[in-house]
Amino acid sequence: MKLVKHLANLGYGSRKQVALMFREGRITDAQGEVMYADDPVDHDNLRVDGEPLDPPQGLLIMLHKPVGYTCSTKDPGRIVYDLLPPRYRLRSPLLSSVGRLDRDTSGLLLFTDDGALLHRIVSPKSKLSKVYEATLANDLRGDEAQAFASGTLMLESEQTPLLPADLEIVDSRHVRLTLHEGRYHQVRRMFAAVGNHVEALHRSRIGGLGLENLPSGEWRLLDEAARTELFNA
Numbered sequence: 566m567k568l569v570k571h572l573a574n575l576g577y578g579s580r581k582q583v584a585l586m587f588r589e590g591r592i593t594d595a596q597g598e599v600m601y602a603d604d605p606v607d608h609d610n611l612r613v614d615g616e617p618l619d620p621p622q623g624l625l626i627m628l629h630k631p632v633g634y635t636c637s638t639k640d641p642g643r644i645v646y647d648l649l650p651p652r653y654r655l656r657s658p659l660l661s662s663v664g665r666l667d668r669d670t671s672g673l674l675l676f677t678d679d680g681a682l683l684h685r686i687v688s689p690k691s692k693l694s695k696v697y698e699a700t701l702a703n704d705l706r707g708d709e710a711q712a713f714a715s716g717t718l719m720l721e722s723e724q725t726p727l728l729p730a731d732l733e734i735v736d737s738r739h740v741r742l743t744l745h746e747g748r749y750h751q752v753r754r755m756f757a758a759v760g761n762h763v764e765a766l767h768r769s770r771i772g773g774l775g776l777e778n779l780p781s782g783e784w785r786l787l788d789e790a791a792r793t794e795l796f797n798a
């Protein structure tokens with residue numbers, strides 16, 4: 566691949582804009598030697614305005630999503646991409662969220678530009694659990710854990726029952742729910758199915774990965790060790 570295309574794929578601009586950056590001498594190697602659009606790609610040795618390049622393709626990112634942000638690329642309101650560096654939205658291949666969280670749900674959201682990895686994370690075969698902490702509007706009735714674990718609970722307008730889910734009761738209005746699948750508004754609809762209402766929802770874990778001490782609204786690039794952790798639940 567030519568350098569100009571590599572930089573355009575990383576979101577530094579259109580090919581035309583990146584070609585201009587070359588002409589302006591803004592693209593150099595680590596020693597400050599000016600590079601040319603046709604030069605071969607030596608990612609780690611390149612600088613734009615003296616700064617190392619953004620990471621190459623193969624990103625896995627963790628975001629601590631706050632309430633009020635939509636998992637969309639073009640919602641008119643606040644979107645999760647507003648919380649990542651602006652260039653990351655312009656990358657090719659696209660950096661997409663792995664599944665979604667509702668606007669009113671906070672917590673752990675992953676992004677990747679690696680289609681195979683995305684597929685592996687969401688594939689039922691990987692059996693990655695997702696853990697949610699929910700605050701309920703009404704006291705628990707007492708039969709919820711059994712209903713969620715049954716493997717027979719049907720959500721409205723669905724054809725197949727939910728897989729067994731594990732409900733841990735913190736107190737009468739606070740629960741930790743572990744799911745092994747991801748259906749639309751699943752947690753909220755599960756509690757609606759047992760006559761309750763979710764007031765607040767937070768995803769704390771996906772597989773073996775937690776948010777650790779990542780503050781709300783912040784993101785972190787995940788390394789190989791974190792990927793192994795993700796699949797080692």
Ligand code: URA
Pocket residue numbers: 665666667668670749750751752753754766
């Ligand atoms: N279940 C929900 O209801 N909402 C989410 O955002 C995630 C799971």
